[in-house]
Amino acid sequence: MPKAKKSSKRQKFDYNRDRKKLKKKFIKKYNPRIEHPQIRNAWDDNKSMARNLQEMGLAFDPNRALPVKKQGLLGEGAESRAAGVVTKPYILHHLQEEASLPEKDTKTLSSDLIEFVQHMIREHKDDYKAMARDEKNYYQDTPKQIKRKINEYKRCHPRHFDDFVNSLGATQPMTQ
Structure with missing residues (x-):
């Protein structure tokens, strides 16, 4: 079986290597x-x-x-x-x-999504099918997707949602 080529070669000092840097790298x-x-x-x-x-x-x-x-x-x-x-x-x-320590919920929604949800509630109250047919529904969300977005808004910004519904003077509260 043949020997490896470099095994018989004598080791030479490599002047191009910085030994101090090598040691720091190894320690790091x-x-x-x-x-x-x-x-x-x-x-x-x-x-x-x-x-x-x-x-x-x-x-x-x-x-x-x-x-x-x-x-x-x-x-x-x-x-x-x-x-x-x-x-x-x-x-x-x-x-x-x-x-x-309790972890603080820092999730928030984009201003566009908040605006979209508020528009839908303002125009259609809790009629999700009508929301799906609305012309502002650019992404063609289904009624379930819109309901999920509204629930997410309720969960992330409960005070804002309550203030918004109260400002509408809604006679009937939003249902889940």
């Missing part, structure tokens, strides 16, 4: 940037990733953190592994507090 790849400031401050570069996460009370391998119980002959479950010593519990508490 080996230690990626941690976005969360609490974790970044508690991170120890001299320890492994698994050890750092274990000290913070976080799981490196979810299969080891929550093992699947194997059924034996007598139905015995597998014993759980020790979690290890948590020396930095404040990070875990901070992450739990952050996760328990």
Whole structure:
């Protein structure tokens, strides 16, 4: 079997390579940037990733953190592994507090869609078939699609919708 061509060639120093840049590139790849400031401050570069996460009370391998119980002959479950010593519990508490905060619904609708919905309600009240035949229905939405858009407007802007319906002086309220 023939040998590889470059195996017998002597290694030469490559003057065109910047060794300092190579080392920085390797370190950057080996230690990626941690976005969360609490974790970044508690991170120890001299320890492994698994050890750092274990000290913070976080799981490196979810299969080891929550093992699947194997059924034996007598139905015995597998014993759980020790979690290890948590020396930095404040990070875990901070992450739990952050996760328990309610997420604010920031969805909004375009002004064109709001204008379209208001026009349809103003002209046709809750007659979705008539809305579908309206000349302002440029995209030829079906009655169900128009109903969905109106419900989306109700959900995203409930106060605006109530004010709009009250300003019309509607005798009968909009039905779902």
